[in-house]
Amino acid sequence: MTKVDDVLSxxxxxxxxxxxxxxxxxxxxxxxxxxxxxxxxxxxxxxxxAVWAVAMALGPVLAAEAGLLNAILTTPAVLYSLQIVIAGLAVVYAVRNMPVLRRSVWPLGLRR
Amino acid sequence: MLTDGELVQAARRGQKGAFTALMTRHQSAARSFARRLSADPGEADDIAQDAFVFAWSNLHRLRAPERFKSWLLGAVLNTARSRMRSRARRRARDGAWLDAAPQAAQAPGEAAVTAVQLFQALSLDQRAALALCHGEGWSHAEAAEMLGQPLGTVKSNIRRAKEKLRTLLGEP
Structure with a gap:
């Protein structure tokens, strides 16, 4: 057995x-x-x-061309409500995962 | 007992515990291999953990589920390589004084320190090839596939590694 073999062993x-x-x-x-x-x-x-962008892009078009339902759906109040609901859902999700998030993204590091 | 292939399929289907079973089965091999690539046991465990996270994220890309172990060891090597690259970049950025800083303590026993240090003097690819073919008993062809390198490269890495060790040991 050579010294190299000994070292490797x-x-x-x-x-x-x-x-x-x-x-x-x-x-x-x-x-x-x-x-x-x-x-x-x-x-x-x-x-x-994506939902927000589509709503913003299509909202005025639909409001101008479509009937009463579209007009209601695309009024600023409905659009803002939709955005608030989506943002709310995101916050609820984040809060539910807070223990994981606290360890992972706070303070600043993504790794432990 | 389920085979690796069956466990991978189960994990892909989202079956609870399947990936944990794979982890439990291959933890020792992944950690041993990582320790041969990195002298710092803490970093080696980090590398092994990252490799398992990579495996979990990319399980759907594994073409041959029954070869999970060799795929995982390849992931260990790639993780070690990218860590060493970023460390080298950090060193280059932060200045040469870091090179003079004391290295992490060797965890293995006192008697093994010299051998482990000598082994760490080899390049990463040389260490990987030796660890797989000599340490784990894989064939050169299997190691080549695992490392994503041509067969000739693996053979020459092993030859050069042994030559370098011989030189370091002062053997003719």
Whole structure:
């Protein structure tokens, strides 16, 4: 056996089967939960923005050309209410996930 | 007992516990491999965790579910590589004085410190190739596929790694 083989055997022995911390799986699952929460929030925000953009773009057209129903749906009050409801849903979602968010995005770092 | 392929399929369907079972099964291999790539055990565990998160995010892209383990080890290497790159960038940005700072303590036993330090003198690809083929017993072809490198590159990395170790040890 050469010295190189000895060194490699020592390295394998020193690094094989590290003591399994019970927290390892939990830490991975927490990272996954954080990522999932951030992804969901990003998706909700994008969806809300898309709805808002469509409503803003089509609102005046529909109001001008369509009948009473469209006119009601696209009045500023209805549009603002819609935006408020969407924003409210986003806030409710964020609050429900607050324990995860607090650990992940506050203060500033995305990693623990 | 369910195979890796079955567990991957179950995890893709969103079955609770399937991914945790995969983690429990391959945790030791991923962490051992990460420790061979990074001398700092804390960083090695971070790398292994990141690799599992990557695996969870990209499970739908795994073409051969029964080869989850080799795919995961490839993810460990890629994670280690990107961490080392960003560390090198940080060092370049923050100044050379960081190079002189003491390195993280070696966790393995005192007797193994020299061997582990010598091993860390090899390049990342050399360490990965040696760890897979000599440490884990994978064939050169399997390691090449896992590392996403040509077979010849893996073989030459192993040869060069051994030459470098021989030089460091003062062997003829």
């Amino acid at each position: 020592e390295v394998w022995a020193a690094t094989s089967d590290p003591p399994a911390p019970l927290a390892f799986n939990a830490a991975v699952l927490e990272r996954i939960a954080r990522r999932r929460a951030l992804r969901d929030i990003a998706f909700a925000a994008m969806l809300a923005f």
